[in-house]
Amino acid sequence: MPHGAVADPDEGQVDQLYAETRQLRLQGFLLFLVSDVVLFSSFIFAYLYLRNTLPAWPPPGINRLDVGFAAFNSVVLFGSGVTMHYALESWKHGKFARYANFLIATIVLGAAFLAGQGYEYTNLYMREHVSWSGSGAFGASFFTLTGMHGFHVFVGVCYLTVLLLQSCAGVYTKEKYFGLTAGTLYWHFVDVIWVVLFSIFYLI
Amino acid sequence: MAVQAAHAGGGIADHIHPEPQGFIRRYVFSIDHKIIGIQYMITGFVFFILSGLLAETIRVQLMNHAGGFVSNDTYNEVYTVHGSAMVWLVIIPIVTGGFGNFVMPLQIGARDVAFPWLNMLSFWMFPVAGLLLFSSFLVGAPVAGWTEYPPISLEGGVGTSMWCAAIFLIGVSSTLTGINFIVTIMQMRAPGMTFTRMPLFVWAQLATAPLSMVATTALAAALAALFIERQFGVPFYDPTKGGSPVLWQHMFWFYSHPAVYIMVLPVFGIVSEILPTFSRKPIFGYKMIAFSSMAIALVGFMVWAHHMFTSGLAPYLQLPFMILTYVVAVPTGVKIFSWLATLWGGKIHLTTAMLFALGFLALFTLGGITGIFLAAIPYDLHIHGTYFVVGHFHYVLVGGSLTGIFAGIYYWFPKMSGRMMNETLGKWNFALFFIGFNGTFLPMHWLGILGMPRWVPQYDPQFEFWNRFASVSSFVMTFGILLFFVNVIWSLRNGKKAGANPWGARTLEWQLPSPPHYYNFKHIPNVYGLPYDFSLPLPYKGLDEELTDSPAPVPAGSH
Numbered sequence: 001m002p003h004g005a006v007a008d009p010d011e012g013q014v015d016q017l018y019a020e021t022r023q024l025r026l027q028g029f030l031l032f033l034v035s036d037v038v039l040f041s042s043f044i045f046a047y048l049y050l051r052n053t054l055p056a057w058p059p060p061g062i063n064r065l066d067v068g069f070a071a072f073n074s075v076v077l078f079g080s081g082v083t084m085h086y087a088l089e090s091w092k093h094g095k096f097a098r099y100a101n102f103l104i105a106t107i108v109l110g111a112a113f114l115a116g117q118g119y120e121y122t123n124l125y126m127r128e129h130v131s132w133s134g135s136g137a138f139g140a141s142f143f144t145l146t147g148m149h150g151f152h153v154f155v156g157v158c159y160l161t162v163l164l165l166q167s168c169a170g171v172y173t174k175e176k177y178f179g180l181t182a183g184t185l186y187w188h189f190v191d192v193i194w195v196v197l198f199s200i201f202y203l204i
Numbered sequence: 205m206a207v208q209a210a211h212a213g214g215g216i217a218d219h220i221h222p223e224p225q226g227f228i229r230r231y232v233f234s235i236d237h238k239i240i241g242i243q244y245m246i247t248g249f250v251f252f253i254l255s256g257l258l259a260e261t262i263r264v265q266l267m268n269h270a271g272g273f274v275s276n277d278t279y280n281e282v283y284t285v286h287g288s289a290m291v292w293l294v295i296i297p298i299v300t301g302g303f304g305n306f307v308m309p310l311q312i313g314a315r316d317v318a319f320p321w322l323n324m325l326s327f328w329m330f331p332v333a334g335l336l337l338f339s340s341f342l343v344g345a346p347v348a349g350w351t352e353y354p355p356i357s358l359e360g361g362v363g364t365s366m367w368c369a370a371i372f373l374i375g376v377s378s379t380l381t382g383i384n385f386i387v388t389i390m391q392m393r394a395p396g397m398t399f400t401r402m403p404l405f406v407w408a409q410l411a412t413a414p415l416s417m418v419a420t421t422a423l424a425a426a427l428a429a430l431f432i433e434r435q436f437g438v439p440f441y442d443p444t445k446g447g448s449p450v451l452w453q454h455m456f457w458f459y460s461h462p463a464v465y466i467m468v469l470p471v472f473g474i475v476s477e478i479l480p481t482f483s484r485k486p487i488f489g490y491k492m493i494a495f496s497s498m499a500i501a502l503v504g505f506m507v508w509a510h511h512m513f514t515s516g517l518a519p520y521l522q523l524p525f526m527i528l529t530y531v532v533a534v535p536t537g538v539k540i541f542s543w544l545a546t547l548w549g550g551k552i553h554l555t556t557a558m559l560f561a562l563g564f565l566a567l568f569t570l571g572g573i574t575g576i577f578l579a580a581i582p583y584d585l586h587i588h589g590t591y592f593v594v595g596h597f598h599y600v601l602v603g604g605s606l607t608g609i610f611a612g613i614y615y616w617f618p619k620m621s622g623r624m625m626n627e628t629l630g631k632w633n634f635a636l637f638f639i640g641f642n643g644t645f646l647p648m649h650w651l652g653i654l655g656m657p658r659w660v661p662q663y664d665p666q667f668e669f670w671n672r673f674a675s676v677s678s679f680v681m682t683f684g685i686l687l688f689f690v691n692v693i694w695s696l697r698n699g700k701k702a703g704a705n706p707w708g709a710r711t712l713e714w715q716l717p718s719p720p721h722y723y724n725f726k727h728i729p730n731v732y733g734l735p736y737d738f739s740l741p742l743p744y745k746g747l748d749e750e751l752t753d754s755p756a757p758v759p760a761g762s763h
């Protein structure tokens with residue numbers, strides 16, 4: 001934040017305060033994401049460990065997961081990552097309408113991903129009779145990990161909606177928009193986690 | 205007001221917030237790191253008394269080889285809650301939340317931690333978790349030992365689920381504190397305080413915080429899985445349903461080995477402050493001590509399976525864990541020799557704080573050496589699950605961490621309360637604690653070698669003499685600890701006024717009044733060098749004036 005650009009000393013002080021607390025909050029938020037990565041990694045370790053103890057995967061009586069639909073659903077989620085990126089860029093360039101459109105698109109795509117996951121769960125349960133507690137390590141690891149991820153997407157959709165309302169209410173300015181940065185980081189984080197989950201459940 | 209934006213450094217710390225008024229805002233839901241630190245300590249010591257009572261229940265039961273003091277089931281509950289509470293409700297909260305909160309921001313010249321509200325939230329999770337754990341006695345406490353290995357932990361009553369929830373909660377608190385401390389130390393140091401000018405206690409907290417953050421999150425995952433398996437039947441650990449009990453052991457020890465360092469690294473920091481102060485000599489090997497903390501933290505993540513040599517791990521997997529465990533001994537040895545070299549030729553003042561620090565040095569070294577025994581696979585196969593292990597980790601955690609905690613309290617009590625503790629009582633406290641401790645835990649080593657298993661309410665009559673010896677010694681130790689509480693309460697009312705710097709110490713917190721003002725520093729000082737060069741003038745400029753004129757004092761209670 002350039003100090004010299006501001007004439008009023010109080011104003012300058014507030015700006016500097018913002019710049020410094022932003023730095024603190026950014027670092028704190030990144031560390032929170034790191035601990036979240038550890039949480040996912042622990043469950044991924046559990047999944048790979050349990051999978052390794054079994055002679056065959058998926059265990060007898062359970063079909064391989066359907067890659068086709070999950071791939072489609074993944075494209076939906078990655079698409080939302082792209083729209084989120086453009087939403088933040090638009091905000092930085094002061095194009096509010098463009099920003100709002102991209103953010104709404106992100107929220108819709110995120111919700112669509114959740115709907116897709118709900119469809120997949122229903123399908124597994126009704127047609128394939130795979131359940132959380134009744135299908136051994138397969139059901140336990142699949143539903144726990146994708147459920148955790150789905151919960152993160154759900155929280156993200158809620159958070160982005162709050163951000164949309166906040167920015168309409170004028171909480172953020174062109175210079176001060178830490179909430180939007182945090183929201184974007186979180187959303188990309190959720191995307192990256194999905195890349196890993198998709199690979200280990202559907203591809204290998 | 206001057207244009208703050210133009211000042212050279214200190215940043216946001218230059219904005220002094222008004223002190224909140226009213227008892228609740230000041231002392232209950234406080235956001236002041238000093239109050240929160242003291243809250244952690246008081247709460248921790250309350251749980252310490254409760255866990256101590258459980259420990260004495262164990263010792264009374266073992267007075268007689270046939271037991272008979274409590275039922276077998278109760279005995280299982282007692283040692284399980286004793287261990288869990290000592291680790292998660294006493295030592296970890298006191299050394300990180302307690303000392304870390306009170307001392308660290310003062311030492312780096314900050315007015316508070318990075319996220320004061322988050323700090324308050326972290327603290328309040330702690331008593332809630334403690335109440336949850338102890339109230340499990342009302343419905344049948346967990347019985348599988350503090351490690352809660354499945355399948356036994358899958359069978360216990362609702363108390364085991366409460367245990368999961370309590371430890372999960374304290375884990376979240378620990379993680380948030382870790383994040384808070386990392387950001388504080390990275391971002392809020394006084395101008396001029398480079399990393400290699402930080403006090404060693406701050407280094408120790410910086411090494412501990414990532415452990416609190418990363419390892420504890422892994423434990424949270426293990427606990428969550430245990431909880432959902434118990435409550436919803438989702439198979440992670442039950443081998444009859446496709447789970448694996450060894451999975452729990454991996455996840456549990458991936459946390460619980462680093463947890464040893466969460467409990468011990470901050471105490472290394474405490475000792476690294478006390479030894480130079482009372483030897484009147486610069487600390488030997490500052491950088492070695494600082495970096496070895498980081499090395500221990502790092503390697504500590506790669507040794508967990510040394511707890512699992514009897515769990516059917518493939519031999520080619522066991523070997524690296526044995527070797528890496530030996531590797532941890534190197535940075536630990538570097539520290540111990542640096543501390544000894546600090547004492548060498550120093551002008552040693554045997555205050556109570558110093559006595560406890562020296563006691564720490566002796567006891568922790570013994571605990572470390574038996575750790576080397578245990579890391580050797582062939583020896584471990586013989587000794588696994590015996591009292592040798594119990595003796596070993598009590599030397600590390602009681603002889604190490606708890607002794608260091610006492611050292612720290614005797615050292616910083618004047619800063620917290622403004623009054624000195626009683627040195628005569630303190631020396632009795634130390635002597636009885638030290639003698640009682642060794643009498644209690646030393647015999648456990650040969651009891652273990654002879655084959656006495658841990659976690660049993662009755663035992664072979666041949667072990668009775670040394671068990672009685674241990675029990676009687678434990679009463680001596682307990683009496684010593686009682687004197688500690690008497691001393692604290694007596695000194696709060698009747699202790700001599702401490703003044704700013706009763707020990708003649710050189711880190712920043714001692715350049716403030718005792719207790720420090722709400723905002724800590726009116727002006728954030730500039731730092732010009734290491735705090736440990738006793739021959740040089742203080743390496744600070746711009747200290748608040750009222751203090752720079754305080755006379756250079758002589759340590760109380762020496763000689």
Ligand SMILES: [Cu+2]
Pocket residue numbers: 460461464507508510511
């Ligand atoms: Cu270990």
